Amino acid sequence: MARTLRSAAVATRPAATHARVRRIELVPLEDDFVLVTVLMQSGGVRQIISRADRALPREDLTRFSNELSEKLADKTAGQVRHALRAVSEGARPFASVAVRLLQQAQEQAFADVSLEGLAQLLSQPEFAQSQKLRPILEVLEQQPMLARFLAESLATPGVQVIIGAENRLEQMREASLVLTRYGSEEDAWGVLGVLGPTRLPYWRAVPMVRFMAELMDVVASRPGR
Known part of the structure; x- marks a missing residue:
C-alpha cells in the first residue's frame, strides 16, 4: 500500500480491545x-x-x-x-x-504500531517544509500517542477517511488518513491504513485499505495464527 499510494502504511496486531x-x-x-x-x-x-x-x-x-x-x-x-x-x-x-x-x-492493546513507507511520505512535496512534517513525525515516533489516536479514530467499524482538519490531533492536521479495522469485533481486532497528504488519491486508497483488511481477516481467522 505504501508504495502504490506513495504514503506511509500503519498497522497494529489484533488485540482484545473491549476491556470489560x-x-x-x-x-x-x-x-x-x-x-x-x-x-x-x-x-x-x-x-x-x-x-x-x-x-x-x-x-x-x-x-x-x-x-x-x-x-x-x-x-x-x-x-x-x-x-x-x-x-x-x-x-x-x-x-x-x-x-x-x-x-x-x-x-x-494498540501499543505496538508498525509503520512502513516513511520515505514515501517524506518524498511528498507538501512535506518538504519541515514545520509541516515535524508535528506528524512527533506523533509517529510516540507510540502511546499514535496508539491512542488510532483507537479513538476507529470508534466504529468500517473504513474511516479523516482529511486534514478533521483529525482529532492538531499535529496531524496537515495529513489525511484512510483507516479500518480487521479481525473479529467480538474477539480481537487490529487497525490498518495509510497516512499521506490531503491530496491522497482516496478513490484508490479506500478500496485498497478495504481489500487489505479483508485479506487480514482471513489470516487472523486461521487456527494457530
Whole structure:
C-alpha cells in the first residue's frame, strides 16, 4: 500500500480491545484518598489513587463497590459512560474513574504500531517544509500517542477517511488518513491504513485499505495464527 499510494502504511496486531468490568473495588486511604481498582473480564487489573470530595467511611465505599460491580459488570468504557446516570450520586465519580482505567487498557492493546513507507511520505512535496512534517513525525515516533489516536479514530467499524482538519490531533492536521479495522469485533481486532497528504488519491486508497483488511481477516481467522 505504501508504495502504490506513495504514503506511509500503519498497522497494529489484533488485540482484545473491549476491556470489560468484572469487579470494581474501592479502598479508603489517608484523608480523602481512595484506591480504585478495576478487575477486568480478561484477568487484567488497573488501579489508580483518586481523591474524593470528602473523607468517606469504609462502609460507604464497600456499598459503592458492590453497586458499581453489580451495575457495571461486563461493560466496556463506552457502556460505563452511558450508564453513569444509573449509578448513585456518591458512586458516580468512581464510575468515571473506571472509565479512564478501561480506556487506558484499550489504548495499551494498540501499543505496538508498525509503520512502513516513511520515505514515501517524506518524498511528498507538501512535506518538504519541515514545520509541516515535524508535528506528524512527533506523533509517529510516540507510540502511546499514535496508539491512542488510532483507537479513538476507529470508534466504529468500517473504513474511516479523516482529511486534514478533521483529525482529532492538531499535529496531524496537515495529513489525511484512510483507516479500518480487521479481525473479529467480538474477539480481537487490529487497525490498518495509510497516512499521506490531503491530496491522497482516496478513490484508490479506500478500496485498497478495504481489500487489505479483508485479506487480514482471513489470516487472523486461521487456527494457530
